[in-house]
Amino acid sequence: MTTKIVIIDDHQLFREGVKRILDFENSFDVVAEGDDGSEAMGLVETHRPDVVIMDINMPNTNGVEATRLLTEKYPESKVIILSIHDDENYVTHALKTGASGYLLKEMDADALVEAVKVVADGGSYLHPKVTHNLVNEYRRLASEGTNNRSTYMQVEIRRPLHLLTRRECEVLQLLADGKSNRGIGEALYISEKTVKNHVSNILQKMNVNDRTQAVVVAIKNGWVEVR
Ligand SMILES: [Mg+2]
Numbered sequence: 001m002t003t004k005i006v007i008i009d010d011h012q013l014f015r016e017g018v019k020r021i022l023d024f025e026n027s028f029d030v031v032a033e034g035d036d037g038s039e040a041m042g043l044v045e046t047h048r049p050d051v052v053i054m055d056i057n058m059p060n061t062n063g064v065e066a067t068r069l070l071t072e073k074y075p076e077s078k079v080i081i082l083s084i085h086d087d088e089n090y091v092t093h094a095l096k097t098g099a100s101g102y103l104l105k106e107m108d109a110d111a112l113v114e115a116v117k118v119v120a121d122g123g124s125y126l127h128p129k130v131t132h133n134l135v136n137e138y139r140r141l142a143s144e145g146t147n148n149r150s151t152y153m154q155v156e157i158r159r160p161l162h163l164l165t166r167r168e169c170e171v172l173q174l175l176a177d178g179k180s181n182r183g184i185g186e187a188l189y190i191s192e193k194t195v196k197n198h199v200s201n202i203l204q205k206m207n208v209n210d211r212t213q214a215v216v217v218a219i220k221n222g223w224v225e226v227r
Pocket residue numbers: 009010011055056057058
């Protein structure tokens with residue numbers, strides 16, 4: 001199965017860099033590129049990609065607006081925002097419009113590839129720093145006791161924490177600290193591959209779709225320290 005990808009970014013050099021990274025994967029096919037949000041609809045209509053990689057700041061139609069239009073009309077094409085902005089205003093706005101992923105331009109190539117795979121597979125993917133900011137925002141809302149709570153709070157817990165091994169609990173804590181797989185591997189002196197196995201076991205046991213949900217559920221239930 002080939003994952004068809006469209007890239008929308010106003011910086012040509014950056015776009016080419018992203019394309020080169022993605023083309024390196026056999027299962028990925030970058031089918032089109034555009035340099036403004038206004039082009040996104042036409043390109044998606046023509047190519048019906050599985051994933052659209054979308055910049056935010058562009059000259060005419062920005063990426064958040066383009067994402068809103070796209071996800072309404074073509075829900076089967078998943079959008080990953082790739083931006084320099086990591087503050088929670090941008091992030092929550094982008095997620096509300098239906099983006100499935102939020103990445104930062106400072107990320108490494110492996111994470112980009114992983115994100116596209118996860119999102120193409122129906123999951124969601126946030127840069128660890130973005131997750132960390134969202135967690136802070138969640139704490140702020142929770143401590144204010146407002147009714148304006150995020151839907152993450154309604155995530156149903158079907159499996160108790162005691163199903164997690166001690167090592168999985170350590171990994172969960174490091175996820176909550178905003179660490180990447182590599183960072184977790186370094187902290188626990190284990191390989192990134194082992195970290196990935198632990199993370200997928202945690203997700204399965206907690207019955208959640210992605211690491212962000214796992215962190216939010218864990219915080220909500222007091223299974224991890226927010227530090
Ligand atoms: Mg831009």
